[in-house]
Amino acid sequence: MSDQIKIVQKEGITLVVSGPSGVGKNSVITALRERYNDIRHSVSVTTRAPRAGEIDGVHYYFRTKDEFERLIAEGEILEYDIYCDEYYGTPKSPLERMRDEGINVLLDLTVTGALSLKNSYPNAVLVFLIPPSEAALKERLFHRATESEEVIQTRMEEAWEEMNSAFEFDYLVMNDDLLQAVRDIEAIYWAEKHRTSRLFIDGTQ
Amino acid sequence: MSDQIKIVQKEGITLVVSGPSGVGKNSVITALRERYNDIRHSVSVTTRAPRAGEIDGVHYYFRTKDEFERLIAEGEILEYDIYCDEYYGTPKSPLERMRDEGINVLLDLTVTGALSLKNSYPNAVLVFLIPPSEAALKERLFHRATESEEVIQTRMEEAWEEMNSAFEFDYLVMNDDLLQAVRDIEAIYWAEKHRTSRLFIDGTQ
Numbered sequence: 001m002s003d004q005i006k007i008v009q010k011e012g013i014t015l016v017v018s019g020p021s022g023v024g025k026n027s028v029i030t031a032l033r034e035r036y037n038d039i040r041h042s043v044s045v046t047t048r049a050p051r052a053g054e055i056d057g058v059h060y061y062f063r064t065k066d067e068f069e070r071l072i073a074e075g076e077i078l079e080y081d082i083y084c085d086e087y088y089g090t091p092k093s094p095l096e097r098m099r100d101e102g103i104n105v106l107l108d109l110t111v112t113g114a115l116s117l118k119n120s121y122p123n124a125v126l127v128f129l130i131p132p133s134e135a136a137l138k139e140r141l142f143h144r145a146t147e148s149e150e151v152i153q154t155r156m157e158e159a160w161e162e163m164n165s166a167f168e169f170d171y172l173v174m175n176d177d178l179l180q181a182v183r184d185i186e187a188i189y190w191a192e193k194h195r196t197s198r199l200f201i202d203g204t205q
Numbered sequence: 206m207s208d209q210i211k212i213v214q215k216e217g218i219t220l221v222v223s224g225p226s227g228v229g230k231n232s233v234i235t236a237l238r239e240r241y242n243d244i245r246h247s248v249s250v251t252t253r254a255p256r257a258g259e260i261d262g263v264h265y266y267f268r269t270k271d272e273f274e275r276l277i278a279e280g281e282i283l284e285y286d287i288y289c290d291e292y293y294g295t296p297k298s299p300l301e302r303m304r305d306e307g308i309n310v311l312l313d314l315t316v317t318g319a320l321s322l323k324n325s326y327p328n329a330v331l332v333f334l335i336p337p338s339e340a341a342l343k344e345r346l347f348h349r350a351t352e353s354e355e356v357i358q359t360r361m362e363e364a365w366e367e368m369n370s371a372f373e374f375d376y377l378v379m380n381d382d383l384l385q386a387v388r389d390i391e392a393i394y395w396a397e398k399h400r401t402s403r404l405f406i407d408g409t410q
Binding site for chain 2: 003004005007128130131132133134135163166167169170171172173174184186187188190191192194195196199201203
């Protein structure tokens with residue numbers, strides 16, 4: 001008889017990284033994905049047409065608008081957004097399957113999307129990235145956009161508005177230095193692996 | 206006008222490391238204290254006599270039994286234990302002062318002590334150390350004790366009983382390899398510094 005005690009993760013971690021537009025979320029997510037091989041990403045559902053080389057179920061689940069709307073009605077979409085007249089959403093079943101199999105998943109969501117996911121999954125871990133300054137946010141929005149100053153100003157106001165949701169998240173991380181932000185999220189991910197609510201002890205009895 | 210955004214810790218972290226007798230808590234605490242200079246330790250109150258070189262307010266607050274009992278009655282003792290007929294406890298005021306000044310504090314408490322502290326401070330971060338096996342726990346109790354096999358057996362049962370409280374803690378850390386346990390707690394401490402509930406953003410308005 002072995003009396004080894006094992007700590008077992010009974011539920012996968014759903015790690016959500018979000019923040020206002022222009023905070024540099026994509027660079028952080030890309031760096032996190034390169035660093036971890038024990039965390040999967042969630043495949044989104046979209047109604048936009050596949051681009052060359054995109055595979056259904058790998059890059060996205062490609063669905064028609066009718067199908068997408070049926071999925072919403074059936075409660076199969078945890079959160080969604082409309083962008084350029086196309087739906088983008090997070091499907092419920094694959095995420096629940098991974099969570100129940102103890103697989104950790106990294107999600108890249110908008111602020112609104114992150115908060116609506118938290119409603120369904122109170123155990124999800126929500127990280128809010130904040131910019132080091134208003135100027136840094138503006139600069140990133142400028143660099144990205146080809147639109148007029150006026151459009152950028154509107155986006156800037158929207159992004160600033162999103163900052164008000166920061167305190168509905170679990171953790172705040174400043175994205176000033178990319179490596180520092182990634183290391184902060186790494187510590188959060190590591191710590192969450194030890195959270196009692198997701199574990200059980202095997203071998204005490 | 207600077208538009209720098211600052212994340213400010215409005216409340217110090219109260220980090221409690223605990224676990225059953227024989228789990229090797231002291232080595233972990235000592236290693237943590239050597240690693241961090243931004244975390245203070247809490248000075249306990251005791252009724253035992255000072256040993257040579259011990260300074261009141263540094264090593265312990267030395268009090269008489271009458272004084273200690275008055276502190277208990279006044280709600281000034283957050284948790285206490287009686288060991289070899291002497292009181293040992295955690296005083297409330299210095300801990301609250303440090304927390305309110307944003308100072309992070311590391312506390313070394315018994316399982317019961319940790320749980321009663323959590324009652325007063327729901328924001329305290331409780332880490333439970335678990336042994337890698339029943340044999341490891343027994344070995345440590347044996348090494349330490351000069352008592353009979355029977356006494357050790359009783360201690361062993363008490364320690365095992367304490368394992369049942371593990372899930373009332375926030376985090377579980379296995380103390381198999383000391384360095385690994387210390388690094389796990391380091392990640393927890395680091396992550397907790399980013400927890401929204403302890404922060405505010407300076408500069409958004």
